[in-house]
Amino acid sequence: EVQLVQSGAEVKKPGESLKISCKGSGYTFTNYWIGWVRQMPGKGLEWMGIVSPGDSDTRYSPSFQGQVSISADKSISTAYLQWSSLKASDTAIYYCARQESIENVFDIWGQGTMVTVSS
Amino acid sequence: DVVLTQSPLSLPVTLGQPASISCRSSQSLEFSDGNTYLNWFHQRPGQSPRRLIYKVSNRDSGVPDRFSGSGSGTDFTLKISRVEAEDVGVYYCMQNTHWPMYTFGQGTKLEIK
Numbered sequence: 001e002v003q004l005v006q007s008g009a010e011v012k013k014p015g016e017s018l019k020i021s022c023k024g025s026g027y028t029f030t031n032y033w034i035g036w037v038r039q040m041p042g043k044g045l046e047w048m049g050i051v052s053p054g055d056s057d058t059r060y061s062p063s064f065q066g067q068v069s070i071s072a073d074k075s076i077s078t079a080y081l082q083w084s085s086l087k088a089s090d091t092a093i094y095y096c097a098r099q100e101s102i103e104n105v106f107d108i109w110g111q112g113t114m115v116t117v118s119s
Numbered sequence: 120d121v122v123l124t125q126s127p128l129s130l131p132v133t134l135g136q137p138a139s140i141s142c143r144s145s146q147s148l149e150f151s152d153g154n155t156y157l158n159w160f161h162q163r164p165g166q167s168p169r170r171l172i173y174k175v176s177n178r179d180s181g182v183p184d185r186f187s188g189s190g191s192g193t194d195f196t197l198k199i200s201r202v203e204a205e206d207v208g209v210y211y212c213m214q215n216t217h218w219p220m221y222t223f224g225q226g227t228k229l230e231i232k
Contacts, residue, residue: 035221037168045160045168045211047221059219062120095167102156103174105215109167 002026004034004096004110011116012086019082020113022096030054032098034079035106036070040092050099051079086117121146121217125210125224131232138199140227142212147192149216156216159188159197162226163208171210172197207231 007021022034035050049060053072060070072079081094094113097106122145132138148155159172170179172188175195185200199206212224 037223044209044226045162045213045223047213047223050219061220097168099215102150102215102218103154105156105158105173105221106160106168106213107170107173107179109169112167 002108004098004108006094006096006110006113009114009116011118014086014088014117014119016086016117017082017084018086018115019080020094020115022079022081022110024077024079024098027098029077030074032100034072035097035099036068036079036081037095037097038064038092039095039112045095048081048094053077053079086115088117088119090115091117120220121148121214121222123212123214123222123224125212125227128225128227130227130229132199132202132229133232134204135201138202138206138229140197140210140212140229142190142195142197142224144193144195144214146217148195148214149192155191156214157188157190157195158213158215159186160211160213161206161208162211163205166208168211202229202231204231 005023033050033052036048038046048064049070051058051070051072053074069082096110099105124143126141157175160168162168176188187198209226215221
């Protein structure tokens with residue numbers, strides 16, 4: 001079965017760092033990009049950025065450039081989203097989703113990781 | 120930046136009746152290869168989004184044929200021929216023509232009257 005399994009919910013304080021993960025299985029991980037999508041409480045979907053696990057090519061939405069870091073480790077079929085200094089406004093559900101090509105984007109999604117940032 | 124504007128934002132529908140959601144783009148979504156990369160996703164409460172339609176009108180595997188997508192250029196529509204209870208949730212259009220700057224519409228919340 002093709003799936004993306006994300007790491008569990010996190011509760012952090014402002015200023016702390018965090019790295020969440022997205023592990024792919026059931027397919028050739030390096031054949032697909034992994035994108036990240038934010039959903040703030042009660043709000044819509046926002047595209048954050050995307051990484052190619054094969055060569056670590058990474059692209060960011062201008063809204064998230066410099067705010068987060070996206071990476072991947074192809075040896076363990078896992079992509080990451082990380083923050084160096086969290087803010088309360090980072091409280092959201094974060095989804096990963098895969099993309100094969102421009103023709104086939106976000107056909108499989110992870111279950112989401114809830115990140116809560118509160119003092 | 121490409122902006123996608125959906126309407127309506129709220130859509131109350133009677134079971135068995137049709138529903139239609141519009142998605143308008145601030146720029147043409149036709150790519151240099153002649154294709155148009157406009158997708159539709161459905162998100163049920165408490166669940167991850169699920170893709171329904173890709174490249175304007177192609178239904179994903181397992182998506183009921185009561186769902187259809189159409190449009191070109193800057194104007195796109197998702198239609199449900201007869202709404203069922205399982206169709207409740209939020210529908211989003213998303214463009215991936217303008218790689219790598221993808222954008223989602225604001226979402227349309229479908230509820231049963």
